[in-house]
Amino acid sequence: xxxxxxxxxxxxxxxxxxxxxxxxxxxxxxxxxxxxxxxxxxxxxxxxxxxxxxxxxxxxxxxxxxxxxxxxxxxxxxxxxxxxxxxxxxxxxxxxxxxxxxxxxxxxxxxxxxxxxxxxxxxxxxxxxxxxxxxxxxxxxxxxxxxxxxxxxxxxxxxxxxxxxxxxxxxx
Numbered sequence: 174x175x176x177x178x179x180x181x182x183x184x185x186x187x188x189x190x191x192x193x194x195x196x197x198x199x200x201x202x203x204x205x206x207x208x209x210x211x212x213x214x215x216x217x218x219x220x221x222x223x224x225x226x227x228x229x230x231x232x233x234x235x236x237x238x239x240x241x242x243x244x245x246x247x248x249x250x251x252x253x254x255x256x257x258x259x260x261x262x263x264x265x266x267x268x269x270x271x272x273x274x275x276x277x278x279x280x281x282x283x284x285x286x287x288x289x290x291x292x293x294x295x296x297x298x299x300x301x302x303x304x305x306x307x308x309x310x311x312x313x314x315x316x317x318x319x320x321x322x323x324x325x326x327x328x329x330x331x332x333x334x335x336x337x338x339x340x341x342x343x344x345x
Contacts, residue, residue, distance in 0.1 A: 271331065
């Protein structure tokens with residue numbers, strides 16, 4: 174928990190730093206921003222009108238852009254955390270019948286993992302379990318069929334009734 178908190182603070186500091194770089198604030202605005210906010214998040218720092226009053230008007234636009242970038246980055250971090258939690262919560266769960274659109278059954282949940290077998294389009298899987306790993310907006314699943322077991326990427330199979338992290342059908 175402490176480790177996650179630390180990395181969250183570190184990431185926020187890095188976001189704020191990169192936001193400053195991205196907006197290319199002049200040196201005076203950067204110094205004033207540092208003096209006003211210190212290590213605080215920029216958005217939190219500028220919730221008070223008095224902070225805005227202490228900032229020269231020429232710095233308002235770039236600081237507002239930085240606040241928006243920070244807000245978007247923090248929202249992305251939250252969504253990533255929620256996605257990881259959903260991945261862990263769904264492990265071991267089996268749903269409706271699943272069918273391959275063809276491809277390679279792999280030894281691990283990674284595109285570079287060794288080949289276990291070639292899977293024919295339309296092959297029905299006997300068992301499908303969420304592996305908790307995402308690649309390019311699709312999950313990896315541990316699957317079994319015909320005595321074989323391995324991992325199939327959700328971008329090349331579908332499940333009746335739908336399943337998070339898979340395509341809706343082989344036909345799109």
